[in-house]
Amino acid sequence: MRQGWLLGSGVVLLLTGMALPAAAGMQMEEVKALRLAKPVLDVATTVDGSKLFVLLKGGEVQMLTPGGELLDRFSGPAEAERLAVSSDGDRLYLSVGQEVRIIELATLVDLPVLNSPVKGAVEAPVTLTVFSDFQCPYCARLVPFLDEILAKNPDKVRVVFKQFPLRMHTMAQPAALASLAAREQGKFWPMHDLLFANHNQLSEDRIRALAKEAGLDLARFDRDRNAQKLRDEVLRDQGLGQQAGVQGTPAIFLNGRFLRERTAAGIQALIDREAARVRGAAK
Numbered sequence: 001m002r003q004g005w006l007l008g009s010g011v012v013l014l015l016t017g018m019a020l021p022a023a024a025g026m027q028m029e030e031v032k033a034l035r036l037a038k039p040v041l042d043v044a045t046t047v048d049g050s051k052l053f054v055l056l057k058g059g060e061v062q063m064l065t066p067g068g069e070l071l072d073r074f075s076g077p078a079e080a081e082r083l084a085v086s087s088d089g090d091r092l093y094l095s096v097g098q099e100v101r102i103i104e105l106a107t108l109v110d111l112p113v114l115n116s117p118v119k120g121a122v123e124a125p126v127t128l129t130v131f132s133d134f135q136c137p138y139c140a141r142l143v144p145f146l147d148e149i150l151a152k153n154p155d156k157v158r159v160v161f162k163q164f165p166l167r168m169h170t171m172a173q174p175a176a177l178a179s180l181a182a183r184e185q186g187k188f189w190p191m192h193d194l195l196f197a198n199h200n201q202l203s204e205d206r207i208r209a210l211a212k213e214a215g216l217d218l219a220r221f222d223r224d225r226n227a228q229k230l231r232d233e234v235l236r237d238q239g240l241g242q243q244a245g246v247q248g249t250p251a252i253f254l255n256g257r258f259l260r261e262r263t264a265a266g267i268q269a270l271i272d273r274e275a276a277r278v279r280g281a282a283k
Contacts, residue, residue, distance in 0.1 A: 034068045042082045046089040053092060055083040061092065077101055108256040109244040113160050116237070117179075117188040120150050120158030125278035126271050128259075129160045131241045131251040134176060135169035139250045140196040149267065156275045161192065163237040164249050171202040174225075176234050178207045181225035182216055190214045 038056040045052050051071070052064040059078040063071045076083075080094040080101070092103040111129045130146070132139040146159055163180070165172030175195050182191030194210040195202070211221045224230065241251065245258065252259040254267075255274055261267050 032068060034064075036062070041080070044083055044085045046085055047087040051085075051089050053083060053085050055080055055094070061094075076103065106257040109253065109258075111160070111162075111240065111244065111253055111256055114236075115233070117161045117183055117192070118158055119161075119189060121155050122158065124153075124156055124158040125275045126153070126157045127160055127255055128157060129162060129253040129256075131162045131164035131237070131244075131246045131249060133164055133166050133169055133172045133249040134179065134195045135172040135199050135202060136166065136249045137199060140199040142250050143193065143196050145264070148264075149271070152268070153271055153275075156271055161188075162241060163234045164241045164246060164251070165234065165238070166249060171207075173234065174204065174207060175202055177225040177230050178211065178221075180230045180233060181221050181227075182211065182214060184224045185216050185220065187214050187216060191216070 036054065036056060038058060038060065040054055041057055042055040043052065045066075049066055052066060052068075054062045054064060055076070056062065059076040059080045060073060061076050061083065062073045065071060076092075076094050077096045079096045081097075082095040084093040085091070086093075090105055092105060094101040094103065111127075113127075128146070128149070130142070132142070150157055150159060163176040165176045179188055179191050179195060182188050191210065191214045194214055195207075198206060198210060208218065208221075211218060244251075244253065254270060255278070259267070259270070261270060
């Protein structure tokens with residue numbers, strides 16, 4: 001974390017470029033001045049310098065680009081005096097008297113449901129969008145965990161499944177197409193469960209055997225899973241995931257916010273808080 005210091009009245013924010021030559025001494029050159037509407041109390045940047053946070057008198061925090069373009073603003077505690085930012089820019093630390101207030105920041109991404117499989121209450125205030133790979137062992141372990149969350153939150157949570165087969169898994173793409181072909185017969189979730197239960201044994205013969213076990217019409221199943229529209233749907237989900245920053249599986253988003261929390265208690269607390277926020281905003 002690099003912390004900036006203010007000169008003068010604190011109303012003008014100076015962005016300076018500094019170079020440290022081989023010889024002793026430091027050269028400073030003012031490259032830009034940003035005049036803000038309120039007195040500036042403190043400034044901090046992320047380690048990579050990609051975001052600049054400015055605390056203004058009254059608790060307003062502005063997030064700027066290195067060049068001074070406003071990215072976002074929000075209200076913190078009115079009595080805030082100083083701020084610091086985590087190295088990844090996901091948390092702000094505001095000092096208020098003898099307290100340090102911790103504020104979590106998150107980028108919200110638009111993840112439309114479209115025709116993706118959904119499990120849970122249709123009008124649930126909390127949507128867990130899961131990007132998954134049927135050959136991924138970690139994704140397989142997630143299945144009972146998500147089922148437990150749904151069971152505990154029947155009116156709060158719904159799960160949206162997005163296809164994200166990884167290149168390293170040779171049967172992930174065929175399994176994704178098989179799951180969508182099962183959806184065409186109204187049996188996505190039974191096929192989903194069977195594929196994950198056999199994630200480490202998937203083959204062409206195994207997938208067809210699972211389709212039979214799920215009660216699918218095999219002739220239609222074979223026809224549908226070779227259809228271009230289903231291939232396009234997998235590519236669409238992958239593109240959506242890439243735009244959202246997904247790099248591996250499973251990747252979970254809670255109402256468009258990437259979910260870093262992995263404990264049951266922590267996720268439940270986030271669900272309760274988000275459900276209360278959404279329902280409160282709807283009143």
